[in-house]
Amino acid sequence: MTPHGATSTTEGRLLPVVDLYSAPFWEGTKKGKLRVQACATCGHLRFPPRPYCPACTSAEDEWHTMSGKGSIWSFVIAHPPVLDAYLAFTPYNVIVVELAEDKSIRMVGNLVSGDSNAPNSVDTSKLVVGSPVQVTFETVTEDITLPLWTLDEP
């Protein structure tokens, strides 16, 4: 099932294939940086990464490091049936975060406690739309470090 050259794990966890356009993002997370593609011509931020800027159609790009701060735009609590690799965590959360620098840049992630990277490590009552969050990283394989999020409590 796994395409040639793809990243996978033995645990059945789903992982992204790194491609030409997403590589700088995944290079960034490996170094503990949350980077977003920006147009080198007009400065417009875009995510997910793609060849052209939707604002000005320039193909010139650069990568900007974000502060890693954002807020919960929405969330779900997933219950079975799910894939086997995710079953032990049910019910677990998945969140969408809007970034502090630009609220139209949103990323999917999990809210985790920080002591644990498990997607069920935060009590579900802590999930509130609008709550501030801070990025953290989980090294999953040699190639893939996933951004995760913790509550950014004062």
Place this chain on the structure above:
Amino acid sequence: MLKDATAIVGIGQTRFAKELTGSEVAMACEAIRAALGDAGIAASEVDCLCSYTLEPLVEIEVARNLGMREIRYFDQVGYGGGAGCAVVGHAALAVATGQARVAVAWRSRKRGSAANRPWANVGEAIEGPPAWSRPWGLLRPADEVAMMTRRYMHEYGLTRDHLANVALAQRKHANRNPDALMHDRPMSREDYFNARLISEPLCLFDNCLESDGAVACVIVSAERAVDCPEPPVYVHAFSQAISTELQPMTNFFCPDPLDGSAHTCAQTLWEHSDLTPRDVNVVQLYDAFTPLVLWSLEAYGFCARGEAGDFSSRGNLEWPDGALPVNTSGGGLSEVYIHGFNLITEGVRQIRGTSTNQVDGAGVCLVASAEGVPTSALLLRSE
């Protein structure tokens, strides 16, 4: 001009069930044969075939099984639940422009058994747009729609009671439709709230059925239609749409995720029509998940953005007394789920006056395919 230039003159379907034994080819052929029989047109006259890209069989299978001769136009539409109305719309365009004379459109689907669920059959390495959501466990379409639903709840105060209004209305309709999978299964509000959660805020009954079935229809010119045995159901308007920076199902990355493809589609539909939402008597709205019905009500102009929850209250979506009966066959939630093609045949029955939940004097029916993916819509009318 497409307006009223073509009509649906035949509809046909297989039995609907959790699991049917025949192949998808055989099921498609059975539905198409029934639709041609209904239209009083021989298979040898068919020269246009339109279907979904999801369709597991190709046009040549249908053509050579049913004794069709020379096919002159064929077309498949992508994006799953967004395709249904476009499959009919493209057939209508082919006929209206004279490219073809007798068009058949269909959907045949076997997905009742758990082994056939696409989300469960993925490799571990995820390419393309899902690479930005699935690794974190946003695995199923239900999760993706739940994410949009929670945001909508936050912005507009929608509650699970509003979602239940959709599920309950459609179940009541299915209880009066002998062909519906849920015909013998009444549901109470208590049943809804006792159901297991799938992806909060969505529970089991916010999800469509997993089922097997095939549905087909026949489209000819308005001139030819008047000679067919059943009253013509005119394709008054058709539209297709992709909204700004749309990412199908996980539309979290565009400037305004709640302003989805249905909003764009509606604009074109009304522009191409002599009618307004006020002229519509009954609607069939794609319903893989209950919130999609509410968002389509807003998009197509039956209420303002943020008001669909309230609009769904007081039995407004229910036949016979509701202000706007929705999915009168039971739809994908309670009749059968075949990517929304049964909504089109129910729209035809409403205009013919033969629905088991017949809206009195239904002269105009809106049918809409899925919000949240590249989508399409049809306005059907009696004259």
